[in-house]
Amino acid sequence: MKVLIADQINQKGIEELEEVAEVVARTDITPEELVDDIKDFDAIVVRSRTKVTREVIEAAPSLKIIARAGVGVDNVDVEAATERGIMVVNAPESTSITVAEHTMGLVLSMSRKIAIADNSVKEGKWEKSRFMGMELNSKTLGIVGMGRIGSQVVIRAKAFGMDIMVYDPYITPEAAAELGVEVVDLETLLVNADVITIHVPLTPETKYLISKPQFKIMKENAIIVNCARGGIIKEDDLYDALTQNEIGGAALDVFETEPPKESPLLQLDNVVLTPHIAASTSEAQRDAAIIVAKEIKKVFQGESPKNVINMPVMDPETFQLIKPFFGLAEKLGKFLIQTAQGNINELDITYCGELAEIQKHDIITRMILQEVLNPILTEPVNLVNAPGVAKNRGIIITEGKRSDSKGYKNLISIKMKADNNEVSVEGVFDKEPKIVMINNYQVDVETKGTMVIVCYKDIPGIIGSIGTKLGEHDINIAKMQVGRQQPGGEAVMVLKVDQNVSRDVEDDIKALAHVYDAVSVNL
Known part of the structure; x- marks a missing residue:
């Protein structure tokens, strides 16, 4: 079995693969070279740089699995892979802790005004009275969305002594009881929370979930944090809420348009902005490499991987019967x-x-x-x-x-x-x-x-x-x-x-x- 490493991944993932396959690392491979050479490989590992297009897939008679060492698979033609019975896997759990930690970092940065205090000191100023902060202890954290990341935020917020409210219409009472959180409707959460964090996907239902009516009912000193997807918060309404002192502050890692070059939010002091880096840690990249390497090993050993984006491999006759x-x-x-x-x-x-x-x-x-x-x-x-x-x-x-x-x-x-x-x-x-x-x-x-x-x-x-x-x-x-x-x-x-x-x-x-x-x- 041969595996092509087409993008840079952590060495731990490569070592994992070398236990079961011949591993070839060509992290500078061009699209043209990939089409020519993919025929020799049983698996390919990519991150964001390499595009696994329909042309690549159709040139790969031996390919059994495409592994994306990360969460999204936008650079893989999943439909073409499915048609050829090729599994596409990713590593969705690799970033849960990393994103949760970044969320808490943004919460702390806003509640203690760390970012603007840092800028002030670097400008030669000493403005202690300007940066009066807010303790997290005994404050209410409102979490919108309780998937893997939201659950990790709960664990970390409890360490700070925070009370936690959750809005998730689909969380079970058993899961809520296990986490020790109070499940409420969105309005109740927004009215009572001192800090609000967003952890839901961007869908037609969540597009502009937080806009002018929601800002109007928040506490005047409330902080809102978004490490999920741009577009869940309506940024024009957020700007108005911040400049009119309707809420205390905001911290964003994601934006409606990235990078947000023309955003008026760039001019505000009561905002902390990071360039979509919540999932960017060496540990997350290491874990992603190890996870997809283990998925490839399972396929090579005749087992079923768990993070399959498309359908499992099946015989062509059954596939043709079911496909319609x-x-x-x-x-x-x-x-x-x-x-x-x-x-x-x-x-x-x-x-x-x-x-x-x-x-x-x-x-x-x-x-x-x-x-x-x-x-x-x-x-x-x-x-x-x-x-x-x-x-x-x-x-x-x-x-x-x-x-x-x-x-x-x-x-x-x-x-x-x-x-x-x-x-x-x-x-x-x-x-x-x-x-x-x-x-x-x-x-x-x-x-x-x-x-x-x-x-x-x-x-x-x-x-x-x-x-x-x-x-x-x-x-x-x-x-x-x-x-x-x-x-x-x-x-x-x-x-x-x-x-x-x-x-x-x-x-x-x-x-x-x-x-x-x-x-x-x-x-």
């Missing part, structure tokens, strides 16, 4: 997480028709779970770890088969139970994925773009009032589907719209007479 349903599984998973109210507790998945004859449904189930879990967690969920992550979050998964597929060749039926609602959805694959049933109401919905799903009483005028309300918000309706079981009873309407629909619009629709519920879904 990947898109349907993805869409159904996205639909479920966006319609769930609170924690998802149970998923009952039934495979019908032709799908019932395929033995390996496990891969499709894992793909559904991957799409359900990824939007709510900072660490990547993949086809290998999805069942374990679901189990840790208390989600009960049931799988079944049924020969009857309601007249379709194939059908996936899913019933979801969440804290505050239950949703059932059925989908088929016929050239394209389609949703054909929502909450036992028959529909025919293409799984693209934005849709608004409204549950209402089937009486004259309701459909018109819903359309009017969308029009008031300048939202154009492209298509409409209505499903009902009997006239005058409960009905479901699915509206394909041209614009994204905010929660305020959803609330306005739900406030209409005879409307029971409304939710928007982006597929």
